[in-house]
Each structure stands twice: as structure tokens, then as C-alpha cells.
Amino acid sequence: MPNSTGVKPSSGSMLTDPKARALLFQVLSVCAVVGIGWYLFHNTQTNLAQRGITSGFAFLNNTAGFGILQSLIEFAPTDTYGRVFFIGLLNTLLVSVLGIFFATILGFIIGIARLSPNWLMSRLAAVYIEIFRNIPPLLQIFFWYFAVLRAMPAPRDSLAISDVFFLNIRGLYVPEPTMTVAFWPFAFGVLLALGGSWELARRARALKITTGQEFPVFFSSLALLVVLPGLSILVFGKPFNWTLPELRGFNFVGGMVVIPELFAITLALSIYTAAFIAETVRSGIQSVSHGQTEAARSLGLRPKHMLRLVIIPQAMRVIIPPLTSQYLNLVKNSSLAAAIGYPDLVSLFAGTVLNQTGQAIETIAITMSVYLTISLTISFLMNIYNKRIALIER
Amino acid sequence: MTTHTFKPSLPPPSMSVGPVAWIRANLFSSWFNTLLTFAAIYLIWVLIPPAIRWAFIDADWNGTSREACTSGGACWVFIKVRFWQFMYGFYPEELRWRVNLTVLLAIVGALPLFLKAMPKKLPYGLAFGLVYPIVAWILLFGGMFGLAEVQTSQWGGLMLTLVIATVGIGGAMPLGILLALGRRSHMPAVRVICVTFIEFWRGVPLITVLFMSSVMLPLFLPEGMSFDKLLRALIAVMLFEAAYIAEVVRGGLQAIPKGQYEAAGAMGLGYWRMMGLVILPQALKLVIPGIVNTFIALFKDTSLVIIIGLFDLFNSIHQATVDPGWLGYSTEGYVFAALVFWIFCFGMSRYSMHVERRLDRGHKR
Numbered sequence: 001m002p003n004s005t006g007v008k009p010s011s012g013s014m015l016t017d018p019k020a021r022a023l024l025f026q027v028l029s030v031c032a033v034v035g036i037g038w039y040l041f042h043n044t045q046t047n048l049a050q051r052g053i054t055s056g057f058a059f060l061n062n063t064a065g066f067g068i069l070q071s072l073i074e075f076a077p078t079d080t081y082g083r084v085f086f087i088g089l090l091n092t093l094l095v096s097v098l099g100i101f102f103a104t105i106l107g108f109i110i111g112i113a114r115l116s117p118n119w120l121m122s123r124l125a126a127v128y129i130e131i132f133r134n135i136p137p138l139l140q141i142f143f144w145y146f147a148v149l150r151a152m153p154a155p156r157d158s159l160a161i162s163d164v165f166f167l168n169i170r171g172l173y174v175p176e177p178t179m180t181v182a183f184w185p186f187a188f189g190v191l192l193a194l195g196g197s198w199e200l201a202r203r204a205r206a207l208k209i210t211t212g213q214e215f216p217v218f219f220s221s222l223a224l225l226v227v228l229p230g231l232s233i234l235v236f237g238k239p240f241n242w243t244l245p246e247l248r249g250f251n252f253v254g255g256m257v258v259i260p261e262l263f264a265i266t267l268a269l270s271i272y273t274a275a276f277i278a279e280t281v282r283s284g285i286q287s288v289s290h291g292q293t294e295a296a297r298s299l300g301l302r303p304k305h306m307l308r309l310v311i312i313p314q315a316m317r318v319i320i321p322p323l324t325s326q327y328l329n330l331v332k333n334s335s336l337a338a339a340i341g342y343p344d345l346v347s348l349f350a351g352t353v354l355n356q357t358g359q360a361i362e363t364i365a366i367t368m369s370v371y372l373t374i375s376l377t378i379s380f381l382m383n384i385y386n387k388r389i390a391l392i393e394r
Numbered sequence: 395m396t397t398h399t400f401k402p403s404l405p406p407p408s409m410s411v412g413p414v415a416w417i418r419a420n421l422f423s424s425w426f427n428t429l430l431t432f433a434a435i436y437l438i439w440v441l442i443p444p445a446i447r448w449a450f451i452d453a454d455w456n457g458t459s460r461e462a463c464t465s466g467g468a469c470w471v472f473i474k475v476r477f478w479q480f481m482y483g484f485y486p487e488e489l490r491w492r493v494n495l496t497v498l499l500a501i502v503g504a505l506p507l508f509l510k511a512m513p514k515k516l517p518y519g520l521a522f523g524l525v526y527p528i529v530a531w532i533l534l535f536g537g538m539f540g541l542a543e544v545q546t547s548q549w550g551g552l553m554l555t556l557v558i559a560t561v562g563i564g565g566a567m568p569l570g571i572l573l574a575l576g577r578r579s580h581m582p583a584v585r586v587i588c589v590t591f592i593e594f595w596r597g598v599p600l601i602t603v604l605f606m607s608s609v610m611l612p613l614f615l616p617e618g619m620s621f622d623k624l625l626r627a628l629i630a631v632m633l634f635e636a637a638y639i640a641e642v643v644r645g646g647l648q649a650i651p652k653g654q655y656e657a658a659g660a661m662g663l664g665y666w667r668m669m670g671l672v673i674l675p676q677a678l679k680l681v682i683p684g685i686v687n688t689f690i691a692l693f694k695d696t697s698l699v700i701i702i703g704l705f706d707l708f709n710s711i712h713q714a715t716v717d718p719g720w721l722g723y724s725t726e727g728y729v730f731a732a733l734v735f736w737i738f739c740f741g742m743s744r745y746s747m748h749v750e751r752r753l754d755r756g757h758k759r
Contacts, residue, residue, distance in 0.1 A: 022580070026583035027583075043613070043615060044614055047612075050617070117420070117423065118434070120421060120435070120438075121430050130740060131736070134694075134739035134743065135694075135732045135735055136694035138698060138708065139728060139731055143725075146712075146715070146728075332598070335599040338701065339700060339701060346601055350605050354609065367602055
């Protein structure tokens with residue numbers, strides 16, 4: 001196309017055309033990646049053939065032949081490697097869920113204490129945060145496991161908390177609930193109360209928007225939650241029977257036992273992650289500018305409403321994304337359980353099963369893909385959430 | 395005419411200034427606050443005095459064996475006896491000056507980078523980054539210039555921890571920067587490759603990566619080619635960290651205003667010059683705190699090499715605590731390990747905060 005001066009822009013060679021260059025570069029980089037991939041694949045094939053390892057996932061149906069320290073579902077040494085995988089996965093999820101639960105509670109308490117107007121409290125919280133987030137989680141796990149729990153007394157001299165909880169070298173013994181016939185009415189009562197509270201909250205919001213009248217949602221929900229399950233207990237009896245652990249001979253009988261490995265890793269990960277969550281909470285609350293507080297105050301909001309309607313919604317927007325990444329870190333850190341022999345996914349599958357079968361590539365690939373799936377799912381959900389709550393400006 | 399003279403103003407009420415006022419405002423401003431104060435004092439009372447008694451008052455400091463530990467407190471003799479092993483691992487005693495020299499060179503060489511008045515920081519930093527690893531390798535491994543060879547299996551202790559952490563981050567930097575640039579590239583194929591790489595490594599725990607390096611890497615390599623254990627771990631750590639560095643650098647790239655790119659383009663700079671001369675120098679400066687934080691995370695994560703049997707600081711200490719001659723002193727060992735890690739991590743996090751504050755041009759209320 002001739003331009004105003006009538007001079008044709010130099011078409012030049014292919015090499016100076018940005019589009020052609022971009023295409024060339026992309027083709028080259030794809031070729032490089034494919035080439036490296038093929039090279040590795042080829043080497044692996046040769047190596048496997050030489051060592052006489054057959055690849056494939058058929059080994060998952062073979063008999064495992066070893067016992068597992070803790071499993072949430074039934075397991076016998078005659079079960080397959082496939083079942084071992086599920087037990088590992090469940091144990092990993094158990095640690096993650098327990099860790100997330102305790103870390104969140106502890107983290108929020110410490111994060112809020114960090115902002116407390118009480119100087120001593122805020123200093124204490126700061127000391128906690130600075131100590132625990134600067135010590136490797138693995139070291140903390142080892143400390144709790146080897147230095148504390150392995151040094152506990154034998155079952156006979158257990159540390160007892162009001163004869164209900166017992167802590168000894170074999171773990172933490174807690175009462176075990178068993179369901180009775182009255183469990184289902186009880187569960188139904190709880191569900192009904194939850195549904196009722198939700199409906200109540202919805203109606204109360206609608207009422208407030210149309211008429212401006214307040215309705216005591218919190219107390220009425222609380223009443224529902226107490227009355228309905230309470231009624232079912234009165235009518236049908238106790239929903240659970242608690243079996244207390246009891247010392248017989250050299251060991252405890254009855255009750256549930258939290259094995260020391262699980263106890264150590266849950267404790268260490270909760271304490272470690274709580275330090276990070278506390279910082280997240282602190283920075284989230286501090287990110288709400290002071291002007292917001294002042295504006296809320298000048299509108300005449302009470303401190304209670306100011307927190308609930310102005311500060312917390314804005315702080316949550318800042319807190320939730322880093323909070324999820326802390327949760328993800330906790331899930332990934334739960335793999336450290338392998339170091340103290342807790343039967344999680346890594347220790348069972350990438351450890352024991354790999355050693356027994358020699359299927360290195362398959363086991364590592366399966367293990368990695370589990371963590372990848374968890375991470376990618378959570379970050380996908382996070383992106384959706386972020387889009388939903390992002391501030392819409394102009 | 396008489397002039398009116400003001401009387402000198404009265405001092406403020408004694409309750410509203412000085413320590414008394416501070417205590418009232420910060421510790422006893424309301425009943426809840428008072429309650430918190432007492433709770434905090436109780437916590438401190440429960441935790442601190444026993445800890446001090448254990449660690450200092452009742453502790454044993456002198457001696458050469460466990461017989462010296464009689465007073466019931468901490469047995470620091472254990473740490474004292476093993477101290478040099480915790481620092482250097484099995485590095486031959488008469489050659490330890492080489493490790494010391496390597497550390498000294500690092501400190502002396504990196505010092506100018508922290509001076510504000512230093513001119514030509516970037517070329518100097520690049521040159522240092524290229525020359526120092528070679529010098530360090532020659533000094534630590536030897537086998538050249540008349541230096542006796544020290545196999546990597548003899549490396550250990552804090553020295554190995556530092557080697558893994560610095561090589562990990564140093565090796566990850568160039569790859570991480572390339573990945574960050576690739577992720578923001580306009581070429582879809584490049585972008586997809588980089589995003590896949592980054593998300594893969596960020597999605598898996600380091601422990602599985604180390605497992606992979608020890609059992610899968612030998613399968614990937616052609617016949618007869620084998621790496622030593624440390625090198626395999628280093629490669630794994632580098633790839634893993636590159637993904638994290640890439641995300642940090644991407645944050646910096648996103649913070650550079652579009653005008654900078656447009657201005658560089660208007661000057662007629664090509665892509666690499668634009669990045670090298672205009673964008674990256676600004677972006678990298680912004681992400682120093684982020685990189686330091688990644689380094690802290692890596693420094694803590696080096697303790698995971700226990701899984702593949704390398705004797706870093708933590709594993710040396712752990713092995714010492716299960717030594718039959720010193721059974722029962724694991725608390726002392728872990729407390730010492732925690733202290734060393736803590737000093738490094740806390741120091742670095744303070745530095746990163748300091749840089750952040752210096753870079754922060756925003757306004758605070």
C-alpha cells in the first residue's frame with residue numbers, strides 16, 4: 001500500500017517481519033520442548049527395557065502385602081495397591097482438613113490479637129508469628145514427634161485430662177462416639193435448624209431492605225439450633241454413646257486413638273500455618289483504610305455494625321486469596337508426614353509402593369497429579385471467586 | 395498602662411502523661427483490656443521462667459561427654475561437642491579454611507551491591523554472579539590448582555544448607571526471569587509452555603520433586619550418564635524455585651506502567667533491549683523483597699533433603715540426636731537447629747521489610 005510520500009515501505013526479508021519472526025520463534029520453541037520431551041522419553045524407554053521394568057498401571061491390582069499404621073477405611077495386607085493409594089489419599093486429606101481447621105482458628109485469633117489495642121497481647125502475638133514462621137515446618141514436626149510425643153510416658157503413667165483424654169507414647173486416646181437409633185432424628189433436627197436459620201436470615205434481609213426493620217437473626221437462629229436437636233434428644237434419647245478409653249493391663253481399650261504421627265503433624269502444621277494466616281488477617285484488616293472507619297463512624301454506626309457491615313466485608317476481600325494459598329501450602333506441606341512415617345500419600349505411595357514395585361514413574365506421576373489436581377482446582381475456584389468479588393470501578 | 399501577663403501554664407495532670415498514662419491507655423483502658431493484660435501476664439509467667447531455667451540457669455555448658463550433664467536442665471555440651479560437624483558436615487578438618495574463604499569471598503563480593511553510593515551496580519552484580527560460582531566450586535570441590543578434591547558426599551551441615559539455598563535461588567533466577575517474560579509474551583505457544591511449566595512446579599510439593607530427582611532422573615538420562623546425589627537435588631530445587639521466582643518477577647513486570655513499554659518501543663528498542671535496558675532493571679528492583687521471601691522459603695525447605703539422605707544442617711543435627719551416645723538430648727538439638735534457621739530467616743525477613751519500606755512511595759495515613 002503506497003503511503004503519503006509515495007514510497008513503498010520496505011517489505012524486507014522474512015526475518016524482519018514481526019509476524020513471521022513470532023511464528024518462527026514459536027515453532028522453534030515448540031520444537032525444542034517436543035525434542036527434549038522425546039529425548040527424555042526415549043532414554044526412559046531404553047532404561048526401563050534394560051532394567052526389565054514393565055511400565056503401565058497394572059501393578060495397581062497386585063496385592064500389597066504390608067500393613068498400614070492408620071487407615072480410615074478397612075484395609076488388610078491382602079488388599080491391592082490401588083486401595084493403598086486411596087488410603088494414602090484419605091490420610092493426606094485428613095491431615096489437611098484437620099490442619100486447615102485448627103490453623104484457621106488459631107490464625108484468626110492471633111491475627112486479631114496482633115491488632116489488639118492491648119500492648120502486651122499484640123506483642124505476644126508478634127512474638128508468636130516471628131518465632132513460628134521462621135522455623136522450617138519439618139523441624140517443627142520433628143520436634144513435636146521426636147522430642148515431645150516420643151518422650152511421653154508409657155500407657156500406665158499417661159497424662160490424663162479429667163479421665164477422659166489420655167496422652168501417652170502410643171498417642172492421644174479420646175472417647176469414641178457410636179451412633180444410636182436416636183442419631184437420625186438428631187441429625188434431622190440439626191439440618192432442619194440450619195435450613196431454618198438460613199431461611200430466616202434471607203427473610204430478615206428482605207424485611208430490612210423493604211421496611212428497614214431489624215430482626216434478631218442471630219439469637220433466633222441460636223434458639224432454633226438449641227431447641228430442635230434438644231427436642232429430638234428429649235424424645236428419642238441420646239444420639240451418641242461415648243465409649244471412654246480405659247486402661248487394661250498395659251494398654252488402653254475403647255475410645256479412639258490419635259496416633260502420635262498424626263498428632264505431631266497436625267500440631268506442627270497448624271502452628272506453622274497459623275503464623276502465616278495471622279499475618280494475612282492482620283494485613284487484611286489493616287488494608288481497610290482509616291477513612292472507611294471514620295466514614296462509618298460519622299454515619300452513626302455502632303462499633304458492632306461498623307465491623308460487620310464495613311470493615312469485615314472489605315477485609316475479607318483482601319484476606320481470602322492469600323488465605324487460600326496458605327491452605328494450599330498446608331496441603332502441600334502435609335507431604336512432610338513422609339519424614340516421620342505417617343502413612344500419607346507420599347509416604348505410602350511414592351515411598352512404600354514405589355520401593356516394593358519399582359514403578360517409579362507411575363507412582364510419582366500419580367502422586368504429583370493428585371497434588372496438581374488439588375492445587376489447580378482450588379486456584380480455579382479462587383479465580384472465579386476473585387472475579388465475583390473484584391471491585392468494579394467505572 | 396499595665397500589661398497583662400499570663401501565669402505559667404499548669405503541668406498536665408499526672409495521670410495523662412508519662413508511663414502511668416501509657417499503661418492506662420495500653421493495658422487497662424477497659425475491663426476487657428484489663429482481662430487481656432492479666433491473661434498475657436499469666437501466659438508469660440507460665441512460659442518464660444521455666445524456659446529460662448531450662449536453657450540457662452539449670453543448663454550444663456562444660457564437658458566433653460554426656461556424663462557432664464547432671465543438673466537436669468539443657469545439655470549444651472551435646473551441641474558444643476558436635477558444633478563443627480553441624481557447621482561443616484564431614485568436610486575434612488584441615489581443609490575447612492576453604493569453606494570459610496568461600497563464605498568470606500561471598501560477603502566481600504556482595505557487599506558493594508548493598509552500598510547506596512556504588513556506581514554501576516548492575517554490571518558489577520552480573521559479573522559477580524558469573525565469576526563467583528566458578529570460584530566457589532573450585533574452592534569447595536577442589537581437584538584443581540593443587541587443591542585436594544573433596545567429594546560432595548563429604549559436604550554437610552550449615553555449609554550444605556547454604557550451598558543448596560544459594561545455588562537453588564541463583565540458578566533459578568535466570569530461568570525464572572525467562573519464564574516470567576514468556577508468560578507475558580504475546581506469542582500463544584510460548585505463553586502456554588511457560589504457564590504449564592510454572593503451574594506444574596507450583597502445584598506439587600517439593601518433597602515429591604526431590605523423590606522424582608532421586609528415582610526418576612536416573613531413568614531420564616542416557617545410559618552411563620549419572621549425576622551425583624547433590625547435583626540431582628540441586629537441579630530439582632532449581633526447577634522448582636524457577637517457577638516461584640517467575641511468579642514473583644511477573645508481579646514486578648505487571649507493576650511497570652504501560653507507558654514505559656511504549657516509550658521504549660518509541661525509542662526504537664527491540665524486545666530484548668527493551669526488557670534488558672528499560673523494563674527489567676525497574677521490575678527486578680521492585681521484586682527484591684519478593685525474591686528475598688522466596689529465598690527464605692527455600693532456605694527453610696532445604697531441610698527436606700533429609701528425605702533423599704543428604705546431610706544438611708537439620709539432618710546432621712537429627713542424626714546426632716539418634717546417636718546412641720547422646721540419646722535423650724533431641725530437644726537441645728532441635729532447639730539449636732531452630733535457633734540457627736530462625737536467625738537466618740528472621741534476618742532476611744527484616745532486610746526484605748527494610749527494602750520494601752525504602753521502595754514504598756505510597757502515602758500512609
